[in-house]
Amino acid sequence: MMKNSVDVMFGGLTFWMFGYGLGFGDEPGSNPFCGWGDFFVHANSSELGWIYSKFFFQSSFATTATTIVSGSMAERTRLDAYIVFSMLNTFIFCIPAHWTWAPGGWLYELGVIDIAGAGPVHLVGGLTGLVATLMLKPRHGRFSSDKSKRPPMGSPTNAILGMFMLWWGWLGFNCGSTFGISGLKWKLAARSAVTTALSSVAGGIVGIMTSYIFKNRRFDVVYTINGILGSLVGITASCALAKPWEAMVIGVCASLITNGVCALLDKLKIDDPVGCVGTHAASGMFSLLASGLLTEKDELADALQLQRVRTGLVYSGQFYQLGIQAVAVVSICAWTIIMSYIFLKLIQVTVGLRVTLEEEIIGSDIVEHAVGGVHYDKETRMIVQDIANHEEPDIIRHHDQQTTFSRRRQSHTYGRRMSCQSESCNDSIYFHLPELPVVKEEESKSIMKTLLKNIASRCIKSKKHVLFNHEIHNTLSTSKEQGDISVVQPEFLLPSLPFCKENEELEREKTTTYV
DSSP: OHHHHHIIIIIHHHIIIIIHHHHHOBSTTOOSSOOBOOOSOOOOTTTHHHHHHHHHHHHHHHHHHHHHHHHHTTTSBOHHHHHHHHHHHHHHHHHHHHHHHSTTOHHHHHTOOOSSOIIIIIIHHHHHHHHHHHHHOOOTTTTOSSGGGSOOOSOHHHHHHHHHHHHHHHHHHHHHTTOOSTTTHHHHHHHHHHHHHHHHHHHHHHHHHHHHHHTTSOOOHHHHHHHHHHHHHHTTTTTTTOOHHHHHHHHHHHHHHHHHHHHHHHHTTOOOTTOHIIIIIIHHHHHHHHHHHHOOOOTTGGGGTOTTOOOOHHHHOOOHHHHHHHHHHHHHHHHHHHHHHHHHHHHHHHTOSBOOHHHHHHOHHHHTTOTTSEEEETTTTEEEESSOOSSOOSBOOOTTOOSOOOEEEEEOSSEEEEEEOSSSOOSEEEEEOOOOOOOOHHHHHHHHHHHHHHHHHHHHHTTOOOOBOSSOOOSBOOOEEETTEEEOOBOSSOBOOOOHHHHHHHHHTTOOOOO
């Protein structure tokens, strides 16, 4: 999320400085390859409305092309290196944007169809993400031979929430690409809304059904999200020209392509954490090519200054428009791969691109941002607590830790929640104390001690599994060495888990437990 903020801040700065000028400048010196002029964007009153509205809209496209890349670089990229990259990636975006959208751009003059950024935004972002993830290599433990040790999905709830935000925002992308509502543009905006919605509907249905078929009748969250987002990318190039049934066909194909490419990358052990290569690069290519297959020129095309557009292969039987779209795909791919590799390699050699293994295991939330009240001291290589109190931090972990192991502690109203992520325990353990009457502080220890002794003695008498230890230690134990891991944990009320068989016996006998 911080990287997305960086994209808007630093990417927006460089787009104002030189991105808009190289993309859409029309002063002497402009040519089919790049624009010239309007650097450090400023306009007089006569042309202020057009220049500023265009700058604002295109800056969102420029920063989005960089935001796509952040997904492929997630969880192992240094933030300072990413800031430098977000400034440089503006240059990678603005040149294809000039080719495609600026009058005088060579693809524009050929009659390429790309209304809302399938090429300059999605294809550029997805391919840059592919180059980045290949240079970074997979995250630690991502493709472990033991599948049980592979990290699970972080937060399906947040992923679905993000999908809804993108789903809604795509209407602004596609409908807003008409650059106005005057004349016939309001009709194009309305058609863009319908085709965008229907394409995503078809893509989402195919995504969830693909999951049902290939995931043993499970409705996988990732398949559904990728199906919806891939279909949204697929309709981007022709959103204002496509018919509703064409939009649904495009959505179905884009959904299959997206999930197929994501599965292929997993097989090839290419670590793309959020599937941006399949969603944006693969579906972006298909979106451009689909415009050359299904497009039928009508009277509304002139409102978008698409006078050079030809009818697609399906309607005319001619390959001209499909050929133009294929040339756009090849040229944008070549430009993006070469330039992104050069910029990322320079950053890797100078600043350094990937965090150390130690910092990756601890996590960028702590190393870069000190989330949770603790921060990582890079000089001493230790985690330091910012606020001095008598509570242990949420994550206590030694800096030389070799395996993914942590103990977390969180206070609750009725007790404590402790969970451990290790080979021996994968489930959370809840143990609660019954509510007690309000007593004085000096009496609370004796009451608690008596209560627990009674519970223990009753369990012994009935030959049931002992849930709590007999002895109570009121102080935290010193660090216990577990291999290379130093763990601080309280010895107060440590539960011993019953086995499944004993647990079933307790349930059958309707015995109340606090585990």
